[in-house]
Amino acid sequence: MSSAIGQPRLRLPAQIRAGDVIEIRTLITHVMETGQRRTPEGQEIPRDIIRRFEARFDGELVFAMDLAPAIAANPYIAFPFRAERAGRFEMTWTNDAGETRSANAELKLG
Amino acid sequence: MQLQHQPSRRTILALALAGVVLVPRPGLANLPDKVQAAIDKLRAGRAAQEGRITLRLPAIAENGNAVPLNVMVESPMTAADHVKAIHVFATGNPTPEVAVFHLTPAMGRATVDTRIRLGQTQDVMAFAEMADGRLFMARAEVKVTIGGCGG
Numbered sequence: 464m465s466s467a468i469g470q471p472r473l474r475l476p477a478q479i480r481a482g483d484v485i486e487i488r489t490l491i492t493h494v495m496e497t498g499q500r501r502t503p504e505g506q507e508i509p510r511d512i513i514r515r516f517e518a519r520f521d522g523e524l525v526f527a528m529d530l531a532p533a534i535a536a537n538p539y540i541a542f543p544f545r546a547e548r549a550g551r552f553e554m555t556w557t558n559d560a561g562e563t564r565s566a567n568a569e570l571k572l573g
Numbered sequence: 574m575q576l577q578h579q580p581s582r583r584t585i586l587a588l589a590l591a592g593v594v595l596v597p598r599p600g601l602a603n604l605p606d607k608v609q610a611a612i613d614k615l616r617a618g619r620a621a622q623e624g625r626i627t628l629r630l631p632a633i634a635e636n637g638n639a640v641p642l643n644v645m646v647e648s649p650m651t652a653a654d655h656v657k658a659i660h661v662f663a664t665g666n667p668t669p670e671v672a673v674f675h676l677t678p679a680m681g682r683a684t685v686d687t688r689i690r691l692g693q694t695q696d697v698m699a700f701a702e703m704a705d706g707r708l709f710m711a712r713a714e715v716k717v718t719i720g721g722c723g724g
Contacts, residue, residue: 531668533668
């Protein structure tokens with residue numbers, strides 16, 4: 464019943480030096496159906512949202528968000544991170560059905 | 574006379590105390606019941622001070638379907654002193670809960686951005702929960718031209 468979780472996008476700054484607090488921007492394609500709407504025939508459209516976002520750096524949870532239907536379609540989430548060393552980000556989005564989609568990004572120090 | 578005065582003083586004192594409790598703090602005044610219930614649950618008996626938290630939203634949102642939201646909290650984000658969570662409520666939406674952000678010292682700064690739906694003109698509230706359990710709050714009004722909750 465749930466619609467597919469769309470393409471995730473991650474953006475890190477081009478040049479990162481050790482000690483910088485960088486901004487990580489994420490976007491994922493998703494309808495974020497609130498469960499409040501009805502079809503023209505009056506049938507309830509079931510809720511279908513991304514309910515959880517998690518950001519891990521080298522396996523350690525560094526940021527997470529619990530989403531409600533009040534988050535806009537195609538959720539945009541941005542957060543800071545203190546870059547101390549090179550490593551690997553893994554971002555995971557989970558929908559109401561428990562399905563997940565992940566995206567990775569390498570943090571390289573310049 | 575003396576016997577009559579003493580209970581009356583007590584009554585006055587009780588009323589005064591009740592008055593102190595009932596004086597609406599600007600940040601937490603005039604809330605719909607379900608918003609109050611959600612906030613009471615989060616507060617769990619704790620006070621919520623105003624300050625340290627900046628809530629950035631447009632004063633007027635032409636489209637309530639995607640309103641940019643930024644919450645920034647003054648914090649050193651160290652292991653001992655950091656923001657643990659930021660809770661956002663939309664006081665005029667069918668469901669007041671908007672998001673809970675879980676923060677860690679690894680972030681270096683306490684600021685988060687997203688886009689939210691607002692069904693009508695209303696106040697948005699943000700609560701920052703610190704590592705030591707203290708709560709800070711901020712409240713901002715957004716005038717919505719076209720609501721964003723799909724009825």
